[in-house]
Amino acid sequence: MTLRESVCWANRALRTEGLVTMHSGNVSAYDPETDTVYIKPSGVDYDTMIPEMMVAVSLTTGEAEGKMRPSVDLPHHLFLYRNDPKIRSVIHTHSNYATAFAAVQKPIPLVLTAIADEFGGEIPCAPYIDNEGDHIGQGILKYRTQAPAILLGNHGVFAWGATPKDALKAAIMVEDVAKTVHLAHQLGDPIHLDPAEAAKWWDRYHNRYGQG
Secondary structure, eight states, X not given: OOHHHHXXXXXXXXXXXXXXXXXXXXXXEEETTTTEEEEOBTTOOGGGOOGXXXXXXXTTTOOBOSSSOBOTTXXXXXXXXXXXXXXXXXXXXXXXXXXXXXXXXXXXXXXXXXXXXXXXXXBOEEOOOOOSTTHHHHHHHHHOOSSSEEEETTTEEEEEESSXXXXXXXXXXXXXXXXXXXXXXXXXXXXXXXXXXXXXXXXXXXXXXXXX
């Protein structure tokens, strides 16, 4: 699968995984060998997308190829790629439960081993940031932790990874743990994990889990 195909696949998965409605999210990925970012076209229905629709953008110049306009969130994606070479794919969603935490400007607390596994600690929430210029990208880098995701106050979710699949996994898990933590709050006060215990879970998950 080419990178362009992977970006299309991940964008379509946003809808099938229940992370977006209508056009309210986007996926991009960066190819350093060609200095190209592939990103969702603006305002296009997810179920009509094909790889050829993914807009190719020069990371250096920010100029897009072809006739389709890129997502309006392109500047935030470009900023992240330009300022963190480890990030190769970025996802933005307004998934319901995670965005509910963003609406009250609260992080998703470290109360589940699943949170420790993927994120290493609480999923942070930045304060409200306007969408002018590089403000969102700057805010993400300022308020992020080791977690591959962040909530933006009154806005939504950004997640990232080394590949579109990795970024999608982070975005899915943000929403999943946000839902579980919300349900836990209906029963009482969720119990926070000790950071030292969380570190054990994170280490196992990232260094010994799976077949890699």
